[in-house]
Amino acid sequence: MDIRRLSYFVAVAEEAHFGRAAVRLGIAQPPLSRQIAQLEADLGALLFDRSRSQIRLTQAGMVLLERSRDILELIGQAEGEVRRIGEGSAGRLRIAFVGSATYGVLPDVIKAFRSEYPDVELSLSAMNNAELKRAAIQREIDIAVARPSLADEELKTEILHREPLILALPKSECPGGGGAVHLLGFRSSTFILYPRDPRPSFADHALKLCMDHGFIPGSQLMAQDFQTAISLVAVGVGLCIVPASVSLSQRAGVEFRPISEPNPGTAISLNYRRDNRTPHLVNFLRIARRFADRPPLRQDVRPSSVPAHPA
Missing domain, CATH: 1.10.10.10 (Winged helix-like DNA-binding domain superfamily/Winged helix DNA-binding domain)
Incomplete structure (x- = not known):
């Protein structure tokens, strides 16, 4: 007809x-x-x-x-x-991220995107770097928010935010003064590292920082993800090296302190397939670039309706 x-x-x-x-x-x-x-x-x-x-x-x-x-x-x-x-004003955009990204500028980018494109469905999920890389290459997600980045010839990377590393300490063990701490002074403490697998990962980045300060932690405890690591710090099991943006969200029983130099810091990056030219991705990247290397805009930095957070 x-x-x-x-x-x-x-x-x-x-x-x-x-x-x-x-x-x-x-x-x-x-x-x-x-x-x-x-x-x-x-x-x-x-x-x-x-x-x-x-x-x-x-x-x-x-x-x-x-x-x-x-x-x-x-x-x-x-x-x-x-x-x-x-x-790009309707449809769906699939974003996956490492858990610590929810304490930085990513939630502000998501909020701005939702405001500009309210009819685009955002599918948000938490993954570790290995899962992010596989999902991005297999086209299961559109954007992988990784720390620090994903290395693959099929993926393109844009740095969203750089920040120093800080130390998360149990409040009962935090030294006075409030200033920067020397990692070497904690060489006998238990260092909580994450994720447990796969490796290499952020855990190796933290160990490299310790070596730069002249020691390898003798006592190491591996946690599967970022949230578990912070929870263990809160109950006094040990201390943990984390991105500075984590301190924007206070946690009972945890004190955050700057780390003295050397401090190479860390970064959050946006990773996506080179052949992905969808308008949804283009629009998201355009908005994200406005927030690149800006400090987070608010203290409550976790996106709403976000699942549990791998590191």
Whole structure:
């Protein structure tokens, strides 16, 4: 069934006059009459009673008018929806991130994106770096927010934020003064490292910092993720090296202190497939670049409705 003929039919049915319908459609009356006649031939039913001075719908015509309005409305909705997805103002964007990213500028980027594109569904999930890399390459996610980055020839990386590393200490063991601490003074303490696997990971980054300060922690405890590590610090099991943005969200029983030099810091990056040119990704990157290397805008930095956080 020709959609154009359906629209012609609806115009004639609503106007109850071929001449007025032709004016409404912007076409001549003879071609319109031929289109309606062809539609009747295709359907094998008369749609109009032409025996009177004013045409009227037949029973078949009344059924077709009701169905045609629904069909044309659905087509219009589909066209609008597809167009909006093509423009990036509707559809879905899949973002996965390491848990510590929820304490930095990422939530501010997400909030800004939601404000500008409220009809785009954001699918948010937490993964470790190994999971992020696999999911990005396999096209299961659009954006991988990693720490510090993902190395693969199929992926492109943009640094979102750089920050120093700090020390998370049990409050009961925190030295006075409030200033920067020397890691070497904690060489006999238990260092809580994360994630447990896969390696290399942020745990190796923390160990490298300790070596830069002249020691390797003799007592190490591996936690599977960032949240578990901080929870262990809170109950006094040990201390943990974390990104500075983590201190924006206070945790009962935990004290955060700057680390003296050397401190190479860490970074959060946006990673995505080089061949991904979807408008949703382009729009997100455009907004994210406005926040690159800015400090977080608020203290409550965790995105809403976010699952548990791998490191």
